[in-house]
Amino acid sequence: xxxxxxxxxxxxxSLAGAVTLTAAAAATAIAFNxxxxxxxxxAAAVAIDPLAPALNFNTFxxxxxxxxxxxSEGPMATGGDLVIKGSYNVDIxxxxxxxxxxxxxPSALVVGGKIDYSQxxxxxVVRVEGDGYVKVGDMTGTDxxxxxxxxxxxxxxxxxxxxxYDSTPRIELTTRQPEASVGPASPIDFDAAFAQLRxxxxxxxxxxxxxxxxxxxxxxxxxxxxxxxGDQIRITLEPGVTNILNVxxxxxxxxxxxxxxxxxxxxxxxxxNVDTSGTGGELDWDVxxxxxxGGGNGAPYILWNFKxxxxxxxxxxxxxxxxxxxxxxxxxxxxPENVEGQVIAKNxxxxxxxxxxxxxxxxxxxxxxxxxxxxxxxxxxxxxxxTEAPxxxxxxDxxxxxxxxxxxxxxxxxxxxxxxxxAPxxxxxxTAVPSASESPxxxxxxxTGDCVPLATTGSSLGPVVFGAVxxxxxxxxxxxxASMRRRGRQN
Numbered sequence: 001x002x003x004x005x006x007x008x009x010x011x012x013x014s015l016a017g018a019v020t021l022t023a024a025a026a027a028t029a030i031a032f033n034x035x036x037x038x039x040x041x042x043a044a045a046v047a048i049d050p051l052a053p054a055l056n057f058n059t060f061x062x063x064x065x066x067x068x069x070x071x072s073e074g075p076m077a078t079g080g081d082l083v084i085k086g087s088y089n090v091d092i093x094x095x096x097x098x099x100x101x102x103x104x105x106p107s108a109l110v111v112g113g114k115i116d117y118s119q120x121x122x123x124x125v126v127r128v129e130g131d132g133y134v135k136v137g138d139m140t141g142t143d144x145x146x147x148x149x150x151x152x153x154x155x156x157x158x159x160x161x162x163x164x165y166d167s168t169p170r171i172e173l174t175t176r177q178p179e180a181s182v183g184p185a186s187p188i189d190f191d192a193a194f195a196q197l198r199x200x201x202x203x204x205x206x207x208x209x210x211x212x213x214x215x216x217x218x219x220x221x222x223x224x225x226x227x228x229x230g231d232q233i234r235i236t237l238e239p240g241v242t243n244i245l246n247v248x249x250x251x252x253x254x255x256x257x258x259x260x261x262x263x264x265x266x267x268x269x270x271x272x273n274v275d276t277s278g279t280g281g282e283l284d285w286d287v288x289x290x291x292x293x294g295g296g297n298g299a300p301y302i303l304w305n306f307k308x309x310x311x312x313x314x315x316x317x318x319x320x321x322x323x324x325x326x327x328x329x330x331x332x333x334x335x336p337e338n339v340e341g342q343v344i345a346k347n348x349x350x351x352x353x354x355x356x357x358x359x360x361x362x363x364x365x366x367x368x369x370x371x372x373x374x375x376x377x378x379x380x381x382x383x384x385x386x387t388e389a390p391x392x393x394x395x396x397d398x399x400x401x402x403x404x405x406x407x408x409x410x411x412x413x414x415x416x417x418x419x420x421x422x423a424p425x426x427x428x429x430x431t432a433v434p435s436a437s438e439s440p441x442x443x444x445x446x447x448t449g450d451c452v453p454l455a456t457t458g459s460s461l462g463p464v465v466f467g468a469v470x471x472x473x474x475x476x477x478x479x480x481x482a483s484m485r486r487r488g489r490q491n
Contacts, residue, residue, distance in 0.1 A: 045372060048200065048203075048369060048371075049369075050197075050365070050369060051200075051323060051325065051342055051344065051364070053194075054197070056095075057075050057098070058072045058073065058074030058075055058076060058095070059078075060077050061345050061347060062190055063081075063347045064081050064082075064083065064348075065080070065081075065347070065348045065349075066082075066349045067083070067086060067088035067350055068085045068349070069087065069351030069356055070351060070357060070359055071088060071089035071090070072088075072089070072359070073093045073362040074093065074096070074361075074364070075090070075096035075097075075098070075109065076091070076109050077098075077110040077111075078111055078112060079112035079190030080347075081113040082111040082114075083116040084115065084171070085124060085353075086351060088351075089127050090128045091108035098110075098188075100181075101187065102181065103133055105177075107187065108128050108133060108134065110135045111134070111135065111137060111138075112138075113137055115141070117159070117163075117169045117170075125169065125170055125171075125172060126169075131174060131175040132173075133175075133177050134156075135182065135187055136183035136186075137183060137184060137185060138183070144182050145158070145164075145165045146177075146179060148166075154176070155176050157171065158172075158182070159171075198327045198328070200325075201325050204273065204303075204307070204369065205307040207371035207372075209241060209242040209243070209271075209369075210242060212236060212244065212245055214234070214251075215233070215235070224246045224247055225248045227250070227255050229254045230254070233258050233288075234261070235258070235259070235260060236261040237264060237268050238268070239267070240267050241268065242369050242371070243264070243268065243271070244273065245272045246273045246275070247272065247273070247274055247275070248274070248278055249279055249283040249285070249309075252285060252286075253283075253285065255288045256288060256289070260293055260298070262292070263292060263293055264293060264367075266301060268301070269368075269369055270302045271369055272303065272304050272305065273307070274306050276308065281309050281310040282310060282312075283313070284313045285312065285314050285315060286317040287337065288318060290318065290320075293321045294321055296363060299321045299322050300363045300366040301322075301367045302323070302341070303365055304322055304323065306324065307325075308328065309326050309328065310328055310330065311330050311332075312332070313333075314332070314337075315334060319338045320340065321340050322340065323363075323364070323365040324341065324343050324345070326344060326346075327345070329345050329346055330349075331346075331348045331349070332352070334351065334355035334356075334357060335357070337358050339359075339361065340361045341363050341365060
């Protein structure tokens with residue numbers, strides 16, 4: 001007979017205690033995860049090109065577009081009527097990339113509705129350059145003319161019905177387009193495109209990425225809505241992330257200058273969310289100078305998001321560096337300065353009688369903006385049970401709707417090496433999880449057959465009680481075993 005030293009006994013009790021705590025912790029984790037009170041998984045980051053539905057058009061308008069002055073360097077598309085009210089040049093650099101099925105050339109000008117020739121019959125000519133085609137959804141009142149008054153084969157013109165080759169207003173091409181390819185059909189689904197553009201604008205407005213602060217030259221922080229008239233505003237971009245600047249329309253008009261610490265780039269894009277609620281969703285924009293960006297040097301990576309703006313007029317100031325996303329706005333550009341990017345709007349007027357509308361330069365948005373999605377990523381992998389719903393013989397086919405299905409917003413499935421099965425990934429006990437019929441944590445009601453949703457945090461104490469019971473039961477078992485061993489030694 002050999003004696004057990006107090007140290008060895010202490011180690012045995014410590015080991016027993018460790019087993020007890022481990023089992024209790026596992027049981028408690030199962031119960032808490034079943035209740036939805038386990039560790040909250042981080043949301044997945046989703047990168048999107050918010051202007052992808054605009055198909056690389058320099059201007060992309062849902063309804064009516066009116067052309068007065070002066071030019072768009074890239075292609076134009078409008079879902080409604082096109083009103084010819086002055087001399088305007090389209091796609092002067094031949095940048096069109098969208099080609100309608102069956103066409104030999106890309107579409108430089110797409111009109112979903114019809115062409116309105118009634119506004120200024122004396123001088124109005126819309127010239128489509130770059131050898132691109134014109135597409136018209138409603139040919140009512142339009143003739144496609146491919147021969148001049150002498151019958152010679154010439155480049156295509158679109159004129160008012162019966163008016164003739166040299167009449168004005170007109171649309172004239174720098175190439176010859178087959179008459180049958182002009183219309184009557186729009187190759188673009190503008191309704192679907194703008195539904196997605198609006199969804200993107202809404203998502204970007206609440207984007208959870210890297211929000212940056214405004215500062216004056218002396219380093220004083222300026223909050224959203226706090227820009228004073230004449231303020232010179234500085235912003236510092238963090239490399240390698242989507243930078244977000246939240247401002248009001250009044251902020252934009254008050255600042256005399258917006259200076260970037262570094263040029264925005266493909267991996268360091270800038271999203272500017274503009275809140276115009278303080279002026280009833282309307283803004284007469286006096287554009288500040290944007291120092292540190294321009295043309296191909298930063299503009300393709302800047303997006304101005306006017307989510308809820310219903311009227312946006314560019315009336316004065318400097319060139320807009322970047323693309324404008326204003327899917328609900330009546331857009332009007334009567335400033336002689338330019339827009340260095342795409343224009344997305346509900347209706348658009350480029351120039352006006354006596355007003356130079358400047359130019360829209362072809363610097364389409366070229367960045368992926370990264371935001372947090374509503375789709376959670378899987379929690380960290382462990383050797384214990386996963387946080388998925390328990391597998392039982394009870395009903396498990398209650399329907400569910402993912403966040404991306406309920407909101408219609410784009411999301412990506414998170415990629416991970418973590419286990420994705422519902423079954424626990426351990427050899428430990430798995431019978432401690434109550435079935436759907438035994439617990440209020442989820443499943444189908446046995447009496448009515450109705451689906452009972454999973455409990456959310458704080459919605460049920462059942463799993464918490466279960467965890468406490470598990471602690472007591474396992475602990476009591478260890479105590480009983482230790483007591484039996486002591487009695488055996490005493491005998």
